[in-house]
Amino acid sequence: MGLEGHLITIEVDVGDGVPTFTLLGLPDAALSESRERVKSAIVNSNFEWPHRKITVALSPAYLPKSGSSFDLAIATAILMSHGLLTADSMTQTIFIGELGLDGEVRPVRGVLPALLAARAKGITRAFIPAANAMESRLVENLEIISVDSLTQVHDFYTDGVVPESEMPARFTPDISLLLDMEDLVGQEGARRALEIAAVGGHHLLLMGPPGTGKTMLAQRLPSILPALTSAEALEVTAIHSVAGKLIDPAAAIARPFVAPHHSMTAPAMVGGGVHFIRPGAASLAHHGVLFIDEAPEMSPGVLDALRQPLESGEVTITRSIGTITYPASFLLVIAANPCPCGNFAGKGRGCTCSALQVRRYLQKISGPLMDRIDIRVFVDPPSRVDMLQTALGEDSATIRARVESARARSLARFHGLGWSLNSEIPAKALRKEFRAERSAMNLIHDELERGLLSARGVHKVLRVAWSICDLQGAALPSLENVEEALSLRSSVKVGI
Numbered sequence: 001m002g003l004e005g006h007l008i009t010i011e012v013d014v015g016d017g018v019p020t021f022t023l024l025g026l027p028d029a030a031l032s033e034s035r036e037r038v039k040s041a042i043v044n045s046n047f048e049w050p051h052r053k054i055t056v057a058l059s060p061a062y063l064p065k066s067g068s069s070f071d072l073a074i075a076t077a078i079l080m081s082h083g084l085l086t087a088d089s090m091t092q093t094i095f096i097g098e099l100g101l102d103g104e105v106r107p108v109r110g111v112l113p114a115l116l117a118a119r120a121k122g123i124t125r126a127f128i129p130a131a132n133a134m135e136s137r138l139v140e141n142l143e144i145i146s147v148d149s150l151t152q153v154h155d156f157y158t159d160g161v162v163p164e165s166e167m168p169a170r171f172t173p174d175i176s177l178l179l180d181m182e183d184l185v186g187q188e189g190a191r192r193a194l195e196i197a198a199v200g201g202h203h204l205l206l207m208g209p210p211g212t213g214k215t216m217l218a219q220r221l222p223s224i225l226p227a228l229t230s231a232e233a234l235e236v237t238a239i240h241s242v243a244g245k246l247i248d249p250a251a252a253i254a255r256p257f258v259a260p261h262h263s264m265t266a267p268a269m270v271g272g273g274v275h276f277i278r279p280g281a282a283s284l285a286h287h288g289v290l291f292i293d294e295a296p297e298m299s300p301g302v303l304d305a306l307r308q309p310l311e312s313g314e315v316t317i318t319r320s321i322g323t324i325t326y327p328a329s330f331l332l333v334i335a336a337n338p339c340p341c342g343n344f345a346g347k348g349r350g351c352t353c354s355a356l357q358v359r360r361y362l363q364k365i366s367g368p369l370m371d372r373i374d375i376r377v378f379v380d381p382p383s384r385v386d387m388l389q390t391a392l393g394e395d396s397a398t399i400r401a402r403v404e405s406a407r408a409r410s411l412a413r414f415h416g417l418g419w420s421l422n423s424e425i426p427a428k429a430l431r432k433e434f435r436a437e438r439s440a441m442n443l444i445h446d447e448l449e450r451g452l453l454s455a456r457g458v459h460k461v462l463r464v465a466w467s468i469c470d471l472q473g474a475a476l477p478s479l480e481n482v483e484e485a486l487s488l489r490s491s492v493k494v495g496i
């Protein structure tokens with residue numbers, strides 16, 4: 001349920017009476033169909049089907065159970081109770097997998113969190129589908145036997161045959177799969193904004209006409225974020241496992257980049273479902289980047305649904321089957337055209353939109369969502385000089401090294417305070433111990449008095465200035481740092 005695992009005990013009784021097959025313990029439709037799959041799998045694996053009164057009970061009975069992952073356990077228990085399979089003990093063992101009608105063991109969702117929960121409850125051995133073997137490599141101190149068929153489970157107990165596994169010994173996040181900043185020519189301003197955002201975990205608005213490379217920039221943000229810690233990698237993989245996104249063995253998890261289309265619905269964005277509550281895009285982007293292109297095209301309700309994860313770093317969904325919480329802490333990048341026609345650039349050349357149309361269009365992303373955006377940059381089309389350049393841009397590894405040392409500085413400063421990133425400094429702390437240099441504070445107060453900055457804007461500027469200061473390695477944000485932070489919000493006049 002969510003990322004939590006519960007042990008389910010399967011009991012089978014094969015008794016005298018009219019041949020029936022009864023399943024007890026709150027099964028949903030997919031689980032009820034388990035009867036047919038299990039029966040066919042046993043018969044087609046050349047085992048004898050007991051033509052007797054079969055009762056299968058799944059306990060604890062109060063937990064709603066869904067899906068097909070109990071098939072393998074049910075079939076194994078039936079083989080045992082019918083005397084077709086003998087084992088001294090299976091008490092410390094779990095069985096996970098869906099059965100095909102031919103007895104094949106098929107992959108299921110959520111194997112990784114299931115194994116973690118099992119290990120925590122004293123399980124020492126797990127049979128899992130071979131196709132899920134990759135994610136299982138993240139779990140240590142648990143004997144994992146990956147099987148392709150029901151016959152392999154039988155042979156393990158009867159003849160001691162351990163199925164061969166072709167999976168790599170260790171599953172490690174692959175950072176080399178990420179797109180690299182060196183592919184981007186020019187775009188100095190936007191590159192700098194991305195680096196500052198990566199240091200402080202600042203949400204970001206990229207505004208510019210189509211074709212200026214907003215998507216290319218956002219796609220490369222994960223590559224300059226610090227590498228995932230092993231605890232973070234485990235969490236990210238567990239979410240992808242529950243969403244069924246790991247069945248492709250090529251899917252190695254680095255910092256995720258998730259780019260929902262603007263037609264996405266609210267349940268797809270934050271999670272939902274009836275029989276099974278699946279994680280949404282916001283949770284799949286956990287510890288990574290959530291990129292919303294053409295944000296004003298998205299329905300306001302869907303953008304609004306992001307408020308909960310932006311505030312709390314998680315999503316809680318309540319349905320009749322229960323309440324589930326998924327982590328959803330991501331760096332948000334929003335991209336927008338400057339106007340509905342998209343041609344408003346420079347001196348507004350080629351734009352056919354009226355002032356009212358532009359205002360209405362941009363208002364769609366204003367409000368609660370914009371309150372969370374610390375950095376706003378205008379992305380210009382690459383200049384002709386940029387296009388002719390043959391040299392590559394600075395590579396991601398170099399930038400990432402700077403981001404990592406800047407983050408180490410802020411982390412040391414925040415030791416014991418309960419937050420870890422500059423974007424998380426509470427307003428109260430900004431007024432007291434996290435002010436900038438005197439001259440810089442004077443500039444901020446000037447802007448405030450002239451009405452160029454709101455109280456909330458002051459806090460954002462200070463947070464961003466701290467990230468710039470950390471990149472520089474200075475002790476306190478200087479006037480220059482604050483000026484740069486101010487330029488990272490005023491370059492886009494969104495009227496917000």
Ligand SMILES: [Zn+2]
Nearest residue numbers: 339341351353
């Ligand atoms: Zn226009």
